Amino acid sequence: MKLSWFSIVRLGLIQMALGAIVVLTTSTLNRLMVVEMALPAILPGFLVALHYGIQITRPNWGFLSDMGGNRTTWIIGGMAALSCGGMAATAGTVLIGDQFALGLAVSIFAYALIGLGVGASGTSLLALLATATEPRRRAAAATITWLMMIFGIAVTATIVGKMLDPYSHALLLKIVAVVVSGAFALTCLAIWGIERRVVVERRDEAAVPFLDGLREIWSEREARHFTIFVFLSMVAYFMQELILEPYAGLVFAFTPGQSTSLSGAQNGGVFLGMLTVGIAATGFKIGSLRFWVTFGCLSSAVALCIIAMLGQIGVGAPLGKAVMFLGFSNGIFAVAAIGSMMQLAGEGRTGREGTRMGLWGAAQAIAAGFGGLFGAGAVDATRLFINSDGTAYGVVFLSEALLFLIAAAVALRVIRGHSRGDRPLTQGEFSCATM
Secondary structure, rough: OOOOOOHHHHHHHHHHHHHHHHHHHHHHHHHHHHHHHOOOOOOHHHHHHHHHHHHHHHHHHHHHHHHHOOOOHHHHHHHHHHHHHHHHHHHHHHHOOHHHHHHHHHHHHHHHHHHHHHHHHHHHHHHHHHHHHOOOHHHHHHHHHHHHHHHHHHHHHHHHHHHHOOOOHHHHHHHHHHHHHHHHHHHHHOOOOOOOHHHOOHHHHHHHOOOHHHHHHHHOHHHHHHHHHHHHHHHHHHOOOHHHHHHHHHOOOOHHHHHHHHHHHHHHHHHHHEEEEEHHHHHHOOHHHHHHHHHHHHHHHHHHEEEEEEHHOOOOOOOHHHHHHHHHHHHHHHHHHHHHHHHHHHHOOOOOHHHHHHHHHHHHHHHHHHHHHHHHHHHHHHHHHHHHOHHHHHHHHHHHHHHHHHHHHHHHHHHHHHOOOOOOOOOHHHHHHHH
């Protein structure tokens, strides 16, 4: 028995809960350290990079899922670690203001725990989807969970942003406690009983040492080239993650609540971008995976140029609209990349779906950590030589735009090798990727 649509949506709730916790630790806490506490951007950049760096273990989690066993335990255990890490990260941020050494130590432990939780829960969830979903539904299942995660991020950021004003440490701790508790409870309810009702084939060839299994995947040309593309594009995608909210606070005088809501607007744009591509490709049969990935990268570059130019205006500039346009462009790029990923996950040697997605997840995590840390470090370095915050941040945003242009060029070479070639997506194929 395979996963029903209802079960797929239930699993999407887990991804939504995961996104709700992560957005607080990568956006809200980051802004508080840089703006309210006047700490260098490299500090939260290091912490977020740590949580991404820990996710280099994703191939291992995926391999364990391929080996069979109780994936429900990995998913619940990972979410428990993520919830505890989110709460500890908030406590560490509060402590840094008065007891820097202790607060930093708590924060380092917390972000490492967050990385382990995301890796264990997220990768095991994708492995369950890949092996327990009918092949014709895989793209749809992956995109449903992605859209629900974006929805969770957008809603959480928007609601928390409104609740956080006027800001206080006590209010922050209370809000985060409610979010992490709710996320963990939702995960337990969503996963309960699903795995027992599906039959997942056990393959003897999965019973090999982890490194041997990873070498098998890396030897596949399509998987190897796609991994390289994922890394390059995700560096561009995540470079703004740690600098956008501080930029809003320092240059546009946004309050903590307003800048947190900005993250909600961005992810709302991502959601709309995904749906728009689905409608265009399904209703009008416009474009291939390569076309939409390239278009999304180019559009993201344009959005970043606009955001950089608005810094010269400052307070009163329509930053929110520009950020939503950036999210919209990112969503266009992301949905096509997801479609490529889920198609490639089922190709090559069988019994390695979890390992492939773990490999691409690790590439994404490493790129996200490097991109975020590089963006934060570049801002700190640029501000040493440029007295204007708007100009300093603008230089970094323009650099990110250049990276998106490079990613678009890489997409033209890498994705054209896919088995689907350059033909437009059919209604059935893209409706699966956007349902």
